[in-house]
Amino acid sequence: MTDPSASLLCPRCRRLVSRGETRCPYCGLPHPAGLHLLGALVRWLSRPEDFVRGLIWLNVIVFGLSLLLNPGGVRLSANPLRFLSPNTESLILLGASGTFPIERLGRWWSLLTAGYLHGGLLHIFFNMAALNQLAPLIARQFGIFRMFTIYTLGAAAGFYASYLAGVALTIGASAGLCALIGAAIYYGKRRGGIYGRVVFRQTSGWIVGLVLIGLLPGINNWAHGGGLLAGAVLAFLVGYSERRPESFWHVVTGGILMVATVLALGWAVAGAVMLRLS
Secondary structure, eight states: OOOGGGEEEOTTTOOEEETTOSBOTTTOOBOHHHHHHHHHHHHHTTOHHHHHHHHHHHHHHHHHHHHHTSGGGOEEOSSGGGEEEOOHHHHHHTTOBSHIIIIITOOTTHHHHGGGOOSSHHHHHHHHHHHHHHHHHHHHHHOHHHHHHHHHHHHHHHHHHHHHTTOSOBOOTHHHHHHHHHHHHHHHHHHOHHHHHHHHHHHHHHHHHHHHHTTSTTOOHHHHHHHHHHHHHHHHHHOOTTTSOOOHHHHHHHHHHHHHHHHHHHHHHHHHHHHHHO
């Protein structure tokens, strides 16, 4: 009997073939396994909810790694804001940003990775809940690739602003989330109409929340403000789908940023694991 896990459906004829086949024996399609994976990737990149779910899982996985990297340093504080907090060394190894990693270690690539690190269970929970609400909205109005461009470059701009302000160490998805808020505010104001006003009014409420959160100790308001401003500027530059369909260059830019983010995170994780094993 054929092992189902070693088989897949040919993307062309939809018949069951072995994963090891270099050519479909039924329709002749070359490398059906590779094309099957490519098709899965294309489908993933065409569904905003699936793409955002993937981003959330990536954050959760990196958070788990930050805890496993040095289990003895994990803080089990009675303070809910610090419960399950990775130790500082683990965060630096995995790509935290700020003046220390950039100036002392030369880790400019941490502007891409810091947004996938979190300082505790509540930190990642609230950030991922916000990402689950904001990212699909922006992806539907701008397209997945433009959304990721705004999210990534907006976060990098926020972290760079906090670096210029002298913040020694910074992490969290909130800089990228603020960029999405900035993009939503621009979209709502620029589009106008009933729907535009609803989007503008709802996302303006997030600004109030950011101001209140910013009063808490340890909040990086430079990253929040930088991300918010950058998100609005980026939304203006790339345009939204009703006025300008997502173009080839939007896809290329977003794709390059996706690859760069994965490579930077992979480099950080590999370096951290090798250091721990040595």
